[in-house]
Structures are given as C-alpha cells and as structure tokens.
Amino acid sequence: MANDKLPVTKLAPVDSRQALAGHVGHLTPDQQAALDTFKDRLQQKGYFTPANGAAKASHDDVTLTRFLRARSFDVPGAFKQFTTAEDWRRNEHVDQLYDEFDVDEFQLARELYPQFTGRRDKQGLPVYVYEVGALDKKKTDAYAKDTARLEPRMIALYEHMVQFVLPFASSVPHEHPETPISGCSTIVDVSNVSLLRFWALKGHMQRASVLATARYAETLGSIYLVGAPSFFSTVWGWVKGWFDPGTVDKINILAPATQTQDLAARIPLDSIPRKYGGTLDWAYGAPGPVLDDDARRTLGAREGEDLGPLLSAPVRWVDGRLVVKGTGRSEAVLERWQDGGRAGEAAAAAASANGHAEGRAQEQEQDRAAERAQEVEQEEPVAEQAAREPEAQAASAAPSAGSSSTPSPVPASAFTAASTSSTSTAPTTSPATPRTDAALSPSAPAPEPAAPTSSSLPPPILGVGYSNAPSSTATTDSTHPTPAPAAPDGEHDIHAAAREHPAAPVKDLAAALEGTTL
Numbered sequence: 001m002a003n004d005k006l007p008v009t010k011l012a013p014v015d016s017r018q019a020l021a022g023h024v025g026h027l028t029p030d031q032q033a034a035l036d037t038f039k040d041r042l043q044q045k046g047y048f049t050p051a052n053g054a055a056k057a058s059h060d061d062v063t064l065t066r067f068l069r070a071r072s073f074d075v076p077g078a079f080k081q082f083t084t085a086e087d088w089r090r091n092e093h094v095d096q097l098y099d100e101f102d103v104d105e106f107q108l109a110r111e112l113y114p115q116f117t118g119r120r121d122k123q124g125l126p127v128y129v130y131e132v133g134a135l136d137k138k139k140t141d142a143y144a145k146d147t148a149r150l151e152p153r154m155i156a157l158y159e160h161m162v163q164f165v166l167p168f169a170s171s172v173p174h175e176h177p178e179t180p181i182s183g184c185s186t187i188v189d190v191s192n193v194s195l196l197r198f199w200a201l202k203g204h205m206q207r208a209s210v211l212a213t214a215r216y217a218e219t220l221g222s223i224y225l226v227g228a229p230s231f232f233s234t235v236w237g238w239v240k241g242w243f244d245p246g247t248v249d250k251i252n253i254l255a256p257a258t259q260t261q262d263l264a265a266r267i268p269l270d271s272i273p274r275k276y277g278g279t280l281d282w283a284y285g286a287p288g289p290v291l292d293d294d295a296r297r298t299l300g301a302r303e304g305e306d307l308g309p310l311l312s313a314p315v316r317w318v319d320g321r322l323v324v325k326g327t328g329r330s331e332a333v334l335e336r337w338q339d340g341g342r343a344g345e346a347a348a349a350a351a352s353a354n355g356h357a358e359g360r361a362q363e364q365e366q367d368r369a370a371e372r373a374q375e376v377e378q379e380e381p382v383a384e385q386a387a388r389e390p391e392a393q394a395a396s397a398a399p400s401a402g403s404s405s406t407p408s409p410v411p412a413s414a415f416t417a418a419s420t421s422s423t424s425t426a427p428t429t430s431p432a433t434p435r436t437d438a439a440l441s442p443s444a445p446a447p448e449p450a451a452p453t454s455s456s457l458p459p460p461i462l463g464v465g466y467s468n469a470p471s472s473t474a475t476t477d478s479t480h481p482t483p484a485p486a487a488p489d490g491e492h493d494i495h496a497a498a499r500e501h502p503a504a505p506v507k508d509l510a511a512a513l514e515g516t517t518l
Contacts (some may be wrong), residue, residue, distance in 0.1 A: 005233040009252040011224075011262040016176065019123055022069045024061050025178040034073045038064055041079055047086055062170075062180045070217035070246070085215045097152055098159040099325040103313040106160075106326065109153035110312060112143055113208060114186050116165055117282050118289025118311075119271030124174030125221050126165045126184045127271055131284035133192035133227075135201060144204075154208055158216050160314065166219070168317040172298045183221035185267065187276060188251075189284070191227025198235055206242050213244045222266065223251045226259050226276060288312035300341045310337070 020026040027035065042048035042064075049058040064082070071077035089095070114130040121127055144150065161184065170180040190198075212220055232253075240248050254262045260277025271292070272278020282290045288308025291299065299322060301307055310333060314326035321340025324333065 006228060006236065006253050006255075008255040009262070010258070011252060011254070011265040013265050014123055016123070020176060020179055022065070022073070023179050023182065024065055025176070027065070031068070031073050034068060034075055035061065035065060038068060038075050038078055038082075041075065042082065045083065047083055060180075062182050066182055066218040070213075081214070081217060085217070088215060092155070094155060094159065098156055098163065098314055101152075101156045101314050101326050103326045103328040105149070105153065106156055106313045108143070109157055111285065112140065112204070113154070113157050114188075115284060115286070116161075116184075116289045116311075117271070117273065117280065118291040118295065119267075119280060119282075120169055120172065120174065120292075120295075121185045121222075121267045121271070122175070123266075124169060124172070124176070124181050126161075126169045126181070127267060128184055128186040129189065129273060129284050130186060131189045132201065133189065134284055135204070137197075137200070140201070140204060150207070151211075154211055156314065158211060158219075161219060162216060163316045164311070164322075168295075168298070171317065171320055172295050183219050185221045186223050187263070187273075188223055188225045189227045189275075190225060190232065191229065193229065195231055195235060198239070202242060209243045209247060213247065220247060220250060223247075224263060224266075225251055225253045226263075227256070228253060 017026075022031060039048055039050065042059075043050065048064075051057040067078045067082045067085075068075070071081060112135055114128040117127045117129055119127045165184065166181050174181070193201075236253075252262075260272070263272050263276060263278070267278070269278045271280055273280045273282050273284075275283065280290065286308065288311050291301070291307060291311075296307070299307070310324070313329075314324075316323040316325060318340075322337055323340065324337045
C-alpha cells in the first residue's frame with residue numbers, strides 16, 4: 001500500500017517537562033532574561049506598557065512569550081515580528097473589527113475553517129477539528145466570491161481563539177495551572193478528499209497558515225492528520241511546501257489502524273468525537289462547542305443551557321468573565337450575559353427564590369385554610385347545640401306520656417346520660433365513636449368517650465392566635481374561629497342524641513325529647 005510510505009507517527013503521552021519548556025512558569029533563567037529584555041525594548045518604542053498599580057500591562061507575558069518562542073527566544077527577531085503584528089492590528093482596527101463582527105457572517109466563516117469542539121486535551125489545550133472533506137466546491141466558490149471579506153473573516157476566527165478560547169481554557173482547571181494555555185490541538189481530517197480537490201484547496205489553506213504564522217505566533221499546538229487517502233504519500237511532498245517549516249514539524253500523520261489509540265494518548269476519549277473513535281457527541285458543522293462540566297462551571301452556565309450559538313460568535317474572556325461581542329445578538333442573550341452572566345444569573349436566582357417563597361407562602365396559606373375549615377366543621381355541632389338549648393330545656397320539661405296509640409318511649413334517663421356525654425367537647429382530631437343499641441338501655445352506664453382510632457397524626461399546632469394552639473400561648477384573635485362553649489350537663493337536643501345513638505329509631509328520639517310522635 002502506498003499509505004505505508006507515509007511518515008506516520010506513533011503517539012505517546014506528552015512529557016510535561018518537554019511540553020511546557022519555554023512557557024510561562026517554566027522559563028529557564030536565560031529565557032526569563034530574554035523576556036525582560038524584550039519588554040524593555042518594546043516599552044522604549046511605545047509597544048508595551050508595564051503594569052502600574054491597578055492598571056494592567058498592555059500585553060501579558062503569555063502573548064510576549066509566544067513571539068519569543070516563535071523566534072527561539074531571539075529578541076531582535078521576536079521584536080520585529082511582534083511590532084509588525086501590532087502595527088497591522090492598529091492599521092486594520094482588528095479589535096473593532098472583531099467586536100463589531102456580524103454573528104451570522106461569523107457562522108458562515110466557521111464552516112470553512114477549524115472548529116472548536118469545546119473540549120481540551122490532556123495538557124488542557126483546546127481541541128479543534130478541521131474536516132477538509134466538508135469543503136466542497138460549491139461552498140468554497142460561494143465563499144470566495146466576496147474577496148474583500150476573506151481576510152476579515154479569517155481575522156475574526158483567529159481573534160476568537162486568542163480573545164476567548166485560549167484565556168478561557170486557562171481558567172478551566174488543568175494539570176499545570178501555573179502555566180496559562182497559549183495554543184490549541186487540531187484534528188485535521190483529510191478523508192474523502194480527491195487529489196484534484198487537494199490542489200484546489202491549496203490557496204484556501206495557505207492563507208490561513210500564513211496569517212497564523214505571521215500574526216498569531218505559536219498558537220498552533222499539535223496537529224493530528226487522520227483519514228489520509230492512499231495517494232496522500234504522493235501529495236505529502238507538495239503539501240509540506242505550502243506551510244511554514246515550524247507548522248510542518250507539528251503535524252502528526254496517524255495510521256488508520258491505530259488512529260483512536262494514538263489520539264487517546266493525547267486526548268481523553270470523552271473529548272474525542274465519535275467519528276474518530278471517542279465518545280464525544282459532536283461533529284464538524286455543529287452549531288457550536290460542547291463544553292464539559294468543568295468548563296460549564298467556569299463559564300457560569302445554567303443546567304441544560306445551550307451555549308453553542310453563544311460561543312460560536314464573537315466573545316471575549318476578560319478577568320474570568322464572558323464578555324459578549326458581535327452585532328446581531330438578541331436582546332435575551334445580551335441581558336443574560338451582561339456583566340459576564342453574573343447579573344443575569346443573580347436575577348434568575350432572585351426570581352427563583354421569590355418564586356419558591358411565594359410558593360411556600362401559598363402552601364402555608366392553603367394549610368391554614370384547611371385547618372380553619374376543619375376547626376369550623378368540628379365546631380358547628382357544638383354551636384348548633386348551643387343555639388338549640390332553650391328548645392332542649394323545654395323538651396326535657398314536657399310530660400313523657402303520650403296517647404294510647406303511641407309506642408312506649410325510651411326512658412328519658414337513658415337520654416340524660418347520653419346527653420351528658422354528647423355535650424362534652426371532643427378532641428378536634430377524633431370524632432366520637434358510634435355506640436350500639438346497648439347504650440340505649442336504661443341500666444347501661446354512661447359510656448366513656450372512645451379513644452381516637454385514626455392512624456393519622458393530629459394537625460400541627462399553628463401557634464399563637466389559632467384554636468389548636470396550647471392554652472399557655474393562646475391569645476385573642478378575631479380572625480380565627482374559636483370553639484363555642486360546651487352546653488351545661490343534662491341539656492341536650494334531638495341532634496346531639498341522634499349523633500350519640502345513631503342506631504336508635506328517630507321516632508323514639510323525638511318522642512323522648514319532645515313528648516310527641518312523628
């Protein structure tokens with residue numbers, strides 16, 4: 001197979017000491033001296049302002065060190081490249097271009113260049129994917145028609161990387177927090193690309209590479225080339241000539257048989273897209289990145305919140321907060337992420353807290369209403385009895401004998417005992433237990449009130465002012481009903497007797513109480 005002639009790379013886990021060499025936090029004494037000299041020279045020429053009190057330096061050490069690494073810490077070479085890039089940024093108004101870039105045009109540009117997956121490799125570098133086969137002729141021809149917008153679009157994409165992706169990745173927990181993240185890892189998929197198509201894409205890929213090398217020094221980390229077709233060994237000699245030698249040195253061509261194993265040596269499986277053997281549900285052309293839990297917490301995302309469209313447009317990461325940029329944003333997005341999302345989050349939390357408080361208040365009010373209804377229901381018989389006391393007294397004083405055709409009434413003494421029991425105030429949680437006919441016997445003693453049989457717990461004591469509050473804390477509150485006073489012993493009416501003796505015939509009850517028949 002011609003593919004066997006490719007200079008394939010067998011990847012092994014990265015040696016941290018080697019990977020961090022020349023980076024902030026791991027500079028040698030000579031490299032640190034070069035950085036100090038670089039700063040002094042830039043300051044003298046007006047390209048650098050050091051920190052002063054609360055004012056930050058115009059450029060951080062991470063940015064300056066990138067340009068030094070690009071020139072192997074040669075200060076004059078780094079000075080020339082850096083000042084050229086700074087002059088270009090000022091002349092092209094790059095910051096303004098990025099901050100005012102239209103979000104729809106940004107999405108259009110994303111479709112033809114590497115895309116951020118939202119995940120990071122084992123060193124903490126953001127992982128991008130570039131699926132070259134997705135760049136069909138129709139798409140690239142339409143994109144290239146507006147030649148005046150080709151460079152601004154590439155600039156916006158690179159600015160997104162250095163203004164958001166890299167500083168954000170530095171804020172997310174990673175193995176070496178002392179060293180900010182300054183580059184990215186990229187999976188370049190060249191499967192399903194014909195030889196003719198490779199040649200047609202030469203200019204497109206060269207423009208991006210030149211811009212990265214000249215203006216965004218040392219932002220490209222490792223490049224993993226996958227899906228190489230059988231003829232790739234033939235074109236590889238040409239392709240190498242399209243890029244800067246430093247970029248070519250970072251390209252690792254992976255063999256198809258060990259592709260997943262090689263990627264997994266550098267990138268966690270859950271951060272490798274499924275197409276390449278991992279478990280990440282993300283594909284090239286997705287609306288935006290899919291952040292892991294650590295990244296979502298760092299950003300301040302809400303549970304289940306879709307961040308793809310938000311982050312696949314101009315944004316910045318400043319002082320640990322997201323700053324939304326770009327034109328064409330919805331008012332909802334701007335409001336949600338004002339003040340880095342903290343204000344929107346605080347408002348949401350306050351609304352949620354108010355909602356919970358209102359819900360609890362409603363539940364408590366419903367509970368109180370239910371308690372009052374229960375109290376009223378239990379007190380109605382007592383109040384009704386009190387209202388009928390005169391009638392009951394008159395009935396008890398009337399003669400108990402009727403006409404010869406009236407059945408013999410139950411002796412009044414039985415009802416006297418029953419009435420005495422019925423007029424006692426019962427516990428609010430246990431209604432009186434119905435008695436049998438034996439209770440109507442003249443010789444039966446007055447039964448004791450039955451013990452509560454309900455397995456349910458009694459209602460909670462609501463506190464001062466409620467009818468079931470302890471007497472030691474009771475106060476007068478006209479808004480809450482209180483039980484009517486119990487009727488004096490010996491007084492009764494037909495309703496009380498009927499409740500105490502539900503099995504007794506109604507006629508007997510009436511005759512006993514009123515001396516008449518029904």
